[in-house]
Amino acid sequence: MHDLxxxxxxxxxxxxxxxxxxxxxxxxxxxxACSQEPAKPAAEVALAPAPAAPPPAVxxxxxxxxxxxxxxxxxxxQTVMATASLGKRPRGIQASPDGKxxxxxxxxxxxxGPGVDPKTLPPADRTADGIGExxxxxxxxxxxxxxxxxxxxxxxxxxxxxxxxxxxxxxTLSVVDVASGTVIAAVKVGEEPExxxxxxxxxxxxxTCEGDGAVFAIDTQTNTLLKRIPVGPRPRSIAxxxxxxxxxxxxxxxxxxxxxxxxxxxxxxLITLEGQGNTPKPRPMGLAVxxxxxxxxxxxxxxxxxxxxxxxxxxxxxxxxxGQRPWGIALMPGGTIAYTxxxxxxxxxxxxxxxxxxVKKITAGNRPWGVAIIAR
Numbered sequence: 001m002h003d004l005x006x007x008x009x010x011x012x013x014x015x016x017x018x019x020x021x022x023x024x025x026x027x028x029x030x031x032x033a034c035s036q037e038p039a040k041p042a043a044e045v046a047l048a049p050a051p052a053a054p055p056p057a058v059x060x061x062x063x064x065x066x067x068x069x070x071x072x073x074x075x076x077x078q079t080v081m082a083t084a085s086l087g088k089r090p091r092g093i094q095a096s097p098d099g100k101x102x103x104x105x106x107x108x109x110x111x112x113g114p115g116v117d118p119k120t121l122p123p124a125d126r127t128a129d130g131i132g133e134x135x136x137x138x139x140x141x142x143x144x145x146x147x148x149x150x151x152x153x154x155x156x157x158x159x160x161x162x163x164x165x166x167x168x169x170x171x172t173l174s175v176v177d178v179a180s181g182t183v184i185a186a187v188k189v190g191e192e193p194e195x196x197x198x199x200x201x202x203x204x205x206x207x208t209c210e211g212d213g214a215v216f217a218i219d220t221q222t223n224t225l226l227k228r229i230p231v232g233p234r235p236r237s238i239a240x241x242x243x244x245x246x247x248x249x250x251x252x253x254x255x256x257x258x259x260x261x262x263x264x265x266x267x268x269x270l271i272t273l274e275g276q277g278n279t280p281k282p283r284p285m286g287l288a289v290x291x292x293x294x295x296x297x298x299x300x301x302x303x304x305x306x307x308x309x310x311x312x313x314x315x316x317x318x319x320x321x322x323g324q325r326p327w328g329i330a331l332m333p334g335g336t337i338a339y340t341x342x343x344x345x346x347x348x349x350x351x352x353x354x355x356x357x358x359v360k361k362i363t364a365g366n367r368p369w370g371v372a373i374i375a376r
Contacts, residue, residue, distance in 0.1 A: 001183055001368030001371045002155070002171075008340070011286045012249075025116060026147045027331045029240055031217025033182055033338050035280055036302040036350055042248060049365065055077065055376075056074045056075055056076045056077070056081075057188055057375060057376060058076065058332065058333075058373060058374070058375045058376075059072055059074065059075055059076065059081075059098050059136070059373070059374050060072070060073040060075055060330070060339050060348070060371065060372075060373050061073075061093060061095075061102055061136075061339050061372045061373070061374070062074045062328075062339075062341055062348055062364050062365070062368045062369075062370070062371050062372075063086070063090035063091055063092075063104055063328075063365055063368065063369045063370040063371075064186075064346075064364055064365025064366050064368050064369065065089050065090060065091055065111075065343070065366075065367040065368075065369040065370040066089075066091065066365075066366035066367035067086055067111065067316075067365035067366035067367070068085065068086055068088055068089070068090060068106070069083055069084060069085050069086055069365050070083065070084045070085075070086050070090065070092070070102075070134065070139060070365075071348070071364040071365050071368065072084065072134055072139055073339075073348065074360055075332070075373070075375070078350055078360050078362060080326070080361070080362060080363065080364075082139050083365065084134070084139035084140070084141070085141070086104055086106065086132050086134070086141060087106040087128060087132055087141070087144065087181070088100065088106055088107060088108050088125065088128040089106060089107040089108070089109070089111070089128075089249045090104045090105065090106055090132065090369070090370075091104075091105050091107065091152050091153065091369045091370055092104070092105040092152055092153035092154050092196075092293075092369075092370050093105070093153070093328075093370040093371070093372045094154055094156045094371070094372060094373050095136065095156070095372050096136075096156055096157060097156065097158060097159065097160045097372045098376055099136060099139075099375075100135070100136055101133055101134065101135065101136055101142075101160075101376040102132075102133075102134040102374075103131050103132070103133060103137075103154060103156060103163060103195070103373060104131065104132040104134060105131060105132075105151040105152055105153060105154055105165065106128060106129065106130050106131070106132050106144065106150060106228065106311050106368075107128065107129055107150050107152065108124050108125030108126055108127060108150075109124040109125075109127050109129075109149075109150045109168075109169065110122050110124065111273075118354050121230030121307045122231045124149075124150070124169075126149060128259075129143055129146065129147075129148070129151060130144035130146045130147060130151070131144065131147045131151060131154060131163060131165060131176065132143040132144050132145075132219075133145060133153060136374055138325075138374045141367040143181065145163070145176060145178075145181040146181075146183075147163065147165040147167075147174045147183055148165060148167035148170060148172060148183065148186065149167050149168075149169040150168045150169040150170075150172050151166065151167060151168075152163045152165060152166055152168055152193075152194050153165075153166050153194055153195050153196045153237075153370075154166065154196055155196040155197055155198045155204060155205060155312070156198075157198065158198070158202040159222065161177065161178050161179065162175060162176065162177065162179065162220070163175075163176040163178060163220075164176075164180065164198065164207075164220075165184075165194050165196070166189075166194055166195070166196045166207055167193065168192050169185075169254040171188065171189060171190065171191055171193060171206050172186045172188055172189060173186070173187045173189050173191070173193060173194070173196070173216070173218060173326045175185050175187070175223050177183065179347055182369045184223075185266070186300070187216075187218050187225060188222055188225070189207050189209055189212075189215060189216040189218075189223070189225070190207075190209030190211065190212025190214055190228070191209055191210070191211030191212045191349045192210035192211040192212070193207045193209045193210075193234060194207075194209070194210055194235075194236060194237075195207065195208035195235065195236055195237040195238050195249075195250075196208075196238075197218070197237075197239065197240065197247075199240060199244045200240055200242060200243070200244040201244050201246075202220060202261060203220055203221070204217050204218065204219060204220060204226065204262070205217075205218050205220050206218070206238050206247060208231075208235035208236060208237065208238055208249060208261075208330055209235070210234045210235060210236065210252075212228075213230060213231065213232060213233050213234070213235065213295050214228050214229055214230045214231060215228075215229045215231050215235060215238065215247070215258075215260065216228055217229060217265050218230075226231065226265060227265040229266065229267055230261065230267060231249050231251065231258035231261055231267055232249075232250075232251040232253040232254045232256065232258050232270065233251060233253040233254050234251060234253040234254070234283065234284075235250065235251055235252075235258065236250045236252050236285050237249070237285065237286055237287045238249075238287065239288060239296065240262060240289065240290065241288035241289060241293050242289070242292075242293045244262055244263075245262060245263060245295070246259055246260065246261060246262055246268070246311065247259070247262045248287055248289070248309075248311075249287075250284035250285055250286070250287055250298060251270075251284060252283050252284060252285065252301070253282040253283075254348065255271045255272060255273050255275070255282045255284065256271060256273060256284070257271040257273065257284060257285065257287075257296070257298060257309060258270055259314065264371050269314060271309060271314050271315065271342075273298065273300065273307050273316060273319070274316060275303070280303055281303070282299040282300040282303040282305065282307070283300050283302055283303050284296075284298050284299070284300055284301075284307075284350070285299045285300060285326070285327050286298070286299040286326070286327055286328050286329040286340070287299075287329070288329045288330060288371075289311075289330050289373075290331065290335040291331070291333065291334070292335060293311065294311075295307075295308050295309065295310065295311070295317070295332070295353075296311055297309075297310040297329060297338060297353070298327070299326040299327055299329050300301065300319075300326065301326070301327060301329040302325050303318040303322060304321050304322065304325065304326065305320060305321050305322065305326075306319060306320060306322045306326060306329075306338070306340065306351060308356075309370075318356060320356060320357070322342070322351055322358055323324055323340060323345060323347065323349045323358075323361070324343065324344040325342060325343045325344050325345075326339040326340040326342050326346040326349065327340070327341050327342075327343055327369055327370075328340065328368070328370040328371040329341075329352060329370055329371060330354075330371040330372055330373045331373070332373065332375070333373075335353065336352070336353055336354050337350060337351065337352060337353065338351040338353055339351070339371050339373070340348075340371070341364070341368035341369055341370060341371050342361075342368065343367045343368060343369065344367075345361075346363065346366055346368065347362060347363050347364055347368070348361065348362045348364050348366065348368060350362065350369070
């Protein structure tokens with residue numbers, strides 16, 4: 001057989017061909033194959049790179065206030081897929097309408113709880129204030145938009161061209177042009193503005209003012225104040241029914257949710273969150289509304305529970321413990337799963353809203369604060 005591969009073909013009788021197990025056509029193919037270059041060892045064969053795995057359909061983004069970074073969670077596997085540096089005190093977070101960008105409120109002001117004398121705190125680092133624009137796919141900080149002092153929460157316009165930013169230290173709402181990164185208007189509101197939410201039709205933006213006990217309604221076309229709506233002590237967040245008819249405001253110091261008419265801009269009623277046994281009073285913080293409008297969900301900070309509110313009956317349906325000091329909350333598009341950011345325990349709770357139970361806790365950074373979800 002060696003002679004065949006060297007091109008020396010001895011005469012072959014039919015008996016020889018039968019002994020080799022070769023017919024004439026097969027013999028020709030065998031000789032041609034042997035005349036080719038020897039195959040390269042496996043180590044020398046160039047392998048095509050494996051195609052990159054597609055990104056998960058849903059990603060959950062969590063801001064970590066103390067560690068200054070972003071935790072990215074795979075919504076398919078409920079596991080952490082990345083951690084990205086952001087800057088000082090990232091808190092409020094919102095996604096652009098097209099899901100390509102994230103906007104994160106960054107602040108150089110030192111943390112201060114209720115009743116803390118500002119004079120006892122270290123000076124603020126105003127160079128750290130701004131809105132971080134983050135690529136939702138690479139998690140890279142593209143730029144920091146300077147949008148007034150000490151931003152805490154923000155909202156993005158329906159077309160993605162404007163940001164509305166609460167500036168706690170200056171008692172203003174900054175209106176930012178995204179393309180240029182400049183403040184095009186600063187609307188005076190009440191003391192300690194925090195929560196910012198746009199009505200579903202995009203025509204009015206609302207700001208909660210903790211020290212003022214009121215919600216301020218601002219026209220998004222003219223950037224002018226429409227009305228001040230008294231709601232109760234220390235309002236924190238706002239959420240709306242899908243049709244925009246009613247708004248819900250968490251009142252931290254009253255343990256209640258204020259309901260207001262979002263078309264006539266007037267207060268309607270309070271919904272009290274009842275505590276259990278000898279536990280502290282609920283301290284409502286974050287809000288989310290089921291996409292079908294059936295339920296309003298409320299996190300309660302140090303009380304540790306997630307409350308379900310029926311917007312038809314204006315009453316609590318149920319509540320259960322979800323973690324240590326749950327704050328930010330966001331819902332999956334289908335409205336069956338929620339994520340809550342639990343500050344002291346440095347984790348995120350995955351909550352089955354149908355079964356009304358925690359299905360998993362995911363470790364985040366130091367003091368998780370806000371949650372945003374992008375689904376594609």
